[in-house]
Amino acid sequence: MSPVPRYPRSVPFSLFTREPRAQRLAAGPANFLRDIQLPLDNAHSSLPSLYSLSRPFSQSKMGSLPVGRLHKGNINQNILAARYAVRGELAVKAEEYRVKLEQGKEPLPFDKVIFANIGNPQQLDQKPITFFRQVLSLMEHPPLLEKEEALKSVFGYKQDAIDRAKLLLKDVQSVGAYSQSHGSPLVRRSVAKFLEKRDGFPADPAHIYxxxxxxxxxxxxxxxxxxxxxxxxxxxxxxxxxxxxxxxxxxxxxxxxxxxxxxxxxxxxxxxxxxxxxxxxxxxxxxxxxxxxxxxxxxxxxxxxxxxxxxxxxxxxxxxxxxxxxxxxxxxxxxxxxxxxxxxxxxxxxxxxxxxxxxxxxxxxxxxxxxxxxxxxxxxxxxxxxxxxxxxxxxxxxxMLCPPVIGQCLVELMVNPPQPGEPSYETYQQEYNAIASGLHQRALALYEAFKRMEGVECQEPQGAMYLFPTITLPQKAIEAAQAQNRHADEFYALRLLDATGVCIVPGSGFGQKPGTYHFRTTFLAPGTDWVNRIVEFHRKFMDEFK
Amino acid sequence: MSPVPRYPRSVPFSLFTREPRAQRLAAGPANFLRDIQLPLDNAHSSLPSLYSLSRPFSQSKMGSLPVGRLHKGNINQNILAARYAVRGELAVKAEEYRVKLEQGKEPLPFDKVIFANIGNPQQLDQKPITFFRQVLSLMEHPPLLEKEEALKSVFGYKQDAIDRAKLLLKDVQSVGAYSQSHGSPLVRRSVAKFLEKRDGFPADPAHIYxxxxxxxxxxxxxxxxxxxxxxxxxxxxxxxxxxxxxxxxxxxxxxxxxxxxxxxxxxxxxxxxxxxxxxxxxxxxxxxxxxxxxxxxxxxxxxxxxxxxxxxxxxxxxxxxxxxxxxxxxxxxxxxxxxxxxxxxxxxxxxxxxxxxxxxxxxxxxxxxxxxxxxxxxxxxxxxxxxxxxxxxxxxxxxMLCPPVIGQCLVELMVNPPQPGEPSYETYQQEYNAIASGLHQRALALYEAFKRMEGVECQEPQGAMYLFPTITLPQKAIEAAQAQNRHADEFYALRLLDATGVCIVPGSGFGQKPGTYHFRTTFLAPGTDWVNRIVEFHRKFMDEFK
Known part of the structure; x- marks a missing residue:
């Protein structure tokens, strides 16, 4: 039937997992690069892949039937070689736990999953900035602009939000239309103005994409x-x-x-x-x-x-x-x-x-x-x-035609927010400052917690949305991880997730010096309960592997 | 200063334009593929590139100074080999004309540019479907949902639009949050239901991306x-x-x-x-x-x-x-x-x-x-x-983390529109049908016009948003095009744009059998004036090169 011999499913995967190019890539060009800890590919290990368990792939391929045209051994090997831990096994397992909690069928040792693995503020507590979203709502449904008074009196829109939406609509025509490939001219001009103001040097919209x-x-x-x-x-x-x-x-x-x-x-x-x-x-x-x-x-x-x-x-x-x-x-x-x-x-x-x-x-x-x-x-x-x-x-x-047009409008709003004296300024400024100080407070609280934890050292928070502490793990934990073909920090992160529902990313997902272990956690999640859960888990973990 | 010799700007470009791999790619693997007409790269020709004229690149690179690290000869040659006529030279020139008309400084032989080169309905006449955009406006600014009565009485939102927004918001939390990499679970479930209804066979959200x-x-x-x-x-x-x-x-x-x-x-x-x-x-x-x-x-x-x-x-x-x-x-x-x-x-x-x-x-x-x-x-x-x-x-x-979340919501609305008996159904159906019949009418009007044009043959419209007529061009026009290092249909399309402001894509942008010429035009633009402009131009063009 088929002139090309099909690859039988029953051949062991190990034949496919010897990927010299993939390994070379992961290791990098220089010898010293081999030492960087990057995530292991657990799909190659003898463990059942938590990852694939989470995604119910078609039954027809799961038996001993021969497979179709594509398999792990003949697709783009560069993709096979790529690693992306931020959304890897841990994140997938965390999502499974979230679904289980939602369904309420199976008891878990925690009542909420905390996604501290990814800088996704609005998944957690952060509210969008009102001015931005008011403008976007008008962009999505311009007939709202036909009743400005009601928008203002009933829904609290200010005149500058209304005016901005009109201005942007004039430029993009519709957020449902393709823009130029590098984006709306008005938005690119606003970005250039923002850069000029930020840097004190000219910026040219022609070079903004x-x-x-x-x-x-x-x-x-x-x-x-x-x-x-x-x-x-x-x-x-x-x-x-x-x-x-x-x-x-x-x-x-x-x-x-x-x-x-x-x-x-x-x-x-x-x-x-x-x-x-x-x-x-x-x-x-x-x-x-x-x-x-x-x-x-x-x-x-x-x-x-x-x-x-x-x-x-x-x-x-x-x-x-x-x-x-x-x-x-x-x-x-x-x-x-x-x-x-x-x-x-x-x-x-x-x-x-x-x-x-x-x-x-x-x-x-x-x-x-x-x-x-x-x-x-x-x-x-x-x-x-x-x-x-x-x-x-x-x-x-x-x-790829153009970036999402409503997202382009949001870029414009970010670089050109309400100014002092404009109707939306005060609310904007309040919201902005509240988010900024909330982030700072949470960063400090987490930092203080890390300082209390045995074997954990953390630089004082400077910026971004993350802390990246060093963690000194007991030899027994390192050995237990090795027995599972895992990096020790990955082993730690999985245990943390299983015990507390807190999802972090092990340092091996970002690379780290050999023999050192870290993890990255966002400080976006509200409250201190989840931080206490980490502290308690850590104490037990250290006791267990002492 | 720099250990690597920099490439001097004064070396002629022709050194870079001998791209054996690029040529092989454009030509394809088999001999007969060399015959397919694909767009020429006019940036390599001796003509001034209209394309680059349109984009004022930095002065510092324009003189006789040596260039920096990257130049045409050392960037990814696969990208150099790629061709994308839908947004190529013609589209860029059309945009220039549009800006000129807007500025009103320079008289042109037309008062409007018609972008018939790209299936971009809302750039032209097509209005978005109200139900879709009402829901999206609520997704962008959920506080609107706090005053349902006003939404309904003042702004004409129906209950089903409000309910849908609530349902989607529950799933995505915020359109400002990343979703799962392959998209929101609710949206993927809706797509699966749509496919089941369309095809009469099961569909699994796990395989929908x-x-x-x-x-x-x-x-x-x-x-x-x-x-x-x-x-x-x-x-x-x-x-x-x-x-x-x-x-x-x-x-x-x-x-x-x-x-x-x-x-x-x-x-x-x-x-x-x-x-x-x-x-x-x-x-x-x-x-x-x-x-x-x-x-x-x-x-x-x-x-x-x-x-x-x-x-x-x-x-x-x-x-x-x-x-x-x-x-x-x-x-x-x-x-x-x-x-x-x-x-x-x-x-x-x-x-x-x-x-x-x-x-x-x-x-x-x-x-x-x-x-x-x-x-x-x-x-x-x-x-x-x-x-x-x-x-x-x-x-x-x-x-790349996830597709735009508001776009995901729009997918949900497309596959799960208002049903008979639901409050928004009637308006939805009216709008949908009006767009469908408008497209059909315009397709037929354009088809009729093409039938009247000398040397133009067109299949009866069947679907999509385009007509793709064959055009038999006079030998003199083919020679004039060759003198400019252009395909004859490209030459024709440029002349059409210069004379009428109507932007189409020559058949060589899509590939065609050697010796045949075509062009693609959308039938999205409203009115018949632009069609008449094409008819008139064509008559003059054929006369000129007879």
Whole structure:
């Protein structure tokens, strides 16, 4: 019937799991990279995969029947090699627990799942900012604008919300229409004005590209940058796994550089130079450096000197800078220094030296006090890119047509919020400040709890939405984890989830120095009960494996 | 300063334009594929690029300075090789004209630009469906739900719109929160119910993946499928260029099969077998077949026999079927036959034979009577895929976190609209029918106009949003086009745009048999003035080049 021999289901999977390329990718190009702890693929282990149990795949494939055209051994092996722990096994198991609690059939040792694995503020407690959502509701249903008085008197809309919706509607026509590939002209102009005000230097809407969240922007940039197997991109370790996952899909090399935990997870330029040298020695064409500022998962904020050091490094090593600045308003200590501003300053101070720096900086509506992840809004600005390259970027994003238009409108609202004296200003400011101080309080409460925990050390919260403590695990726990073919921090996180319903991400999901263990937790969840649950679990865990 | 020699701007571009791999990709694996007319890259020609003129790239790169790290010669050459005519040079020029008219500075020979190049209904005349947008406005600003009476009495919301918003909000919590990677459980359940009702066979929410429009779904599927340079996917010619562009980016092979214009652009299975044989002979591992039904750009609808033939072919040739069914409700003649339904019927009729068929079928909120392109909502259903493969698909989409949540809600509304007896039903039905009959009337008016035009032949409208007439161009016009390094139909389309402001896409943007010329136009624009403009232009053009 079929001219191509089908692959029989009964052949053991181990035949497929020897993936030299996949392993090479996970390990990276240089020997020292093999040491970075990245998540193990438990689907390959002898354990039943919790992951696949959670998703009832078709019965017809589950027996001893031969399988169809596609199987693990012949699909895109780059995807197989990619790892993305933020939504991996732990997150899937947490969702299973949530469903079980909802159904109420099976008793669990907790009454609520706390998703501390992902920066998703509105899944937890955070309310959207009223002005933003009022405008969006009018964008979705413009006939509301025909009765302005009722909107105001009955529903509390202010005139500036109404005016903004009219302005945006004039530009996009309908949020149901495709916009230009790089986004609505009005929104891009507003982003440029925002950048000019933030940095004190001109910004050009022609170089601003709206995107479906910052993730989509990163995907675009890495797609353009990575032209082959020997191309590499410097990625901080620990890092947000979007970068390593996307590089794996592109079959490009992740060139890791360790952040310095001892100095508050700051960027160590000497270490980066060494990483570049080692990668080059192995034939890697290192093309770009990713900097996440404020850091994810570390929360570290780079000051003007640190930013200058990275720019100098980019000049010396001829690197494109990808500045992931999505947490630019999530800062508790110090203030945000944008790469764009610092670059423009340096270009003024040392004419000529910095002329050819290529910088892509990203921002998003998902984080900050906006917290509108589900709307998938974001942008990146390109500085110093060649026109030909921008042309190819434009073409690349055109194939997906345009970012969600309502998300584009939200970008406009984020960068151009109500100003003092405008009708919605006071409420906006109150809501904004309440979110900011709530986040800070929760961060501090969690930090205090970690300080009380045996074997846990944590840097003082600086920014972003996360804490990333070190955890010293007993040898017995490490051995128990090894027996399950797991990293010890992953073992810890699974036990925590099973016992308390609190879902965190083990440090191995972001990368960490060998022999060290960490975990990342958001501080978005309200209340202190879940923090106490962690403290209690930790005490019992340490007792058990002492 | 920089250890890597920088590439001087003064080196002629021609050094970069010899792209053997890019040319191979554009040409496809088999000799006969070289004959397919795909768009030329005018950026490489000696003409000034209209495209780049339209986008004022940074001055600093425009002089004789050396360029930075990235240039056309070292970025991802797969992207360079990709072509996407729907938003190419013509669309960019049309946007320039639109801006010029808006600014009113420069007189043009027309007073309005008609974007007939892209199926973007709400950019033109189509109003969104009230029920959908009422629900979405409530999703965006849930405090509106606190005053139901005013919503109803002042703003005309019906109880079912209010109830639906509450139901969806309960599921997604907030449209500002990330959903599960493959979308909200409620929305996926509704899609499954819709499919069961449409096809008369069970559907499982676990195999339904919401996406940011169908384009994003296609991108996911091709990413999974294409594992290397020798992998190929059968794509109809003419086709929607998303497919060829994505395959080019993935460095996979497009294995084209010609649709049969003489029989209303139907699928010719013998021709497909031949394409597969030729591709195999050249070492291509042909993995899947793309079918666009109803067709884009052709509008052709496949009946049950034609669908069965494709499924049989998939069995014989061991191919995954990608059924792009986004125009499933845009049908004027006959009725839609879904691949899923036909497959399930065949599985019942001939037990065993069709058990291992793998089918991915896609749908979207962008087309049909919904027309909500800007919301980027869609889904795909997988049938018969191996659990391991679905696991990798889930991981792949997780890296981008989730599709826009408000777009997911719109998917729910599309598949679960108001039913007879429900308060919003009557208005919904009226609006839906008015859009459907308006589209049909416009299609017929355009068809009649084409019949009157010398050298133009057009199939009777069957479905989708497009007509795709053949045009016989005078030899002198073909020569004039060659002198500009353009395809003749592209030359024609540019002249049409310059003279009338009507933007269409030349057939070379979709692929066509050598020596034939076509163009695709939507029939979305209201009125007949723009149609008359085309008729008049055509007469003058034919006179000029006679």
């Amino acid at each position: 709206l995107s479906a969240g910052a993730s989509s922007g990163v995907n675009t940039l890495l797609n353009i940058l990575c032209a082959g197997q020997d191309n590499g991109v410097l990625v901080p370790i620990p890092q947000y796994p979007l970068y390593t996952a996307t590089l794996a899909v592109l079959n490009a090399r992740c060139v890791p550089y360790y952040l310095d935990e001892a100095s508050n997870w700051s960027t160590d330029v000497k270490a980066i130079h060494m990483s570049v040298a080692q990668a080059k020695a192995q034939g890697t064409d290192v093309r770009a450096i990713v900097v996440i500022n404020p850091g994810n998962p570390t929360g570290a904020c780079l000051g003007p000197d640190a930013v200058k050091q990275v720019i100098d490094l980019a000049v010396d090593e001829n690197l494109v800078i990808i500045a992931d600045e999505v947490y630019q308003t999530n800062i508790f200590k110090g203030e945000f220094t944008s790469f764009k501003k610092r670059l423009r300053q340096l270009q003024q101070e040392a004419p000529g030296k910095y002329d050819h720096v290529e910088l892509a900086s990203l921002h998003s509506v998902s984080k900050g006090m906006v917290g509108e992840c589900g709307h998938r809004g974001g942008y990146f600005e390109l500085v110093g890119f060649h026109a030909d390259v921008e042309e190819q970027i434009y073409k690349f994003i055109s194939v | 919401l996406s940011a429009g169908a384009s994003s779904g296609v991108n996911t599927l091709l990413n999974i499928l294409c594992a290397g340079q020798d992998n190929g996917v059968l794509v109809p010619i003419p086709q929607y260029p998303l497919y060829t562009a994505t395959l080019a980016v993935l460095n996979a092979r497009c294995v084209p099969y010609y649709l049969d214009e003489a029989s209303n652009w139907s699928t010719d299975v013998k021709a497909i077998h031949m394409s597969v044989a030729q591709a195999k002979a050249q070492g291509t591992d042909v993995r899947a077949i793309v079918v666009i039904n109803p067709g884009n750009p052709t509008g052709a609808c496949l009946g049950p026999d034609a669908v069965k033939q494709v499924i049989d072919l998939a069995v014989d040739e061991n191919l995954v079927i990608i059924a792009d069914e986004v125009y499933q409700t845009n049908i004027f003649k006959g009725e839609f036959t879904s691949f899923k339904k036909r497959l399930r019927q065949l599985q019942q009729e001939a037990p065993g034979k069709y058990d291992h068929v793998e089918l991915a079928s896609l749908h979207s909120v962008s087309k049909g009577m919904v027309g909500e392109c800007g919301h980027r909502g869609g889904y795909f259903e997988l049938v018969g895929f191996h659990a391991d493969v679905e696991e990798q698909i889930y991981k792949f989409i997780s890296v």
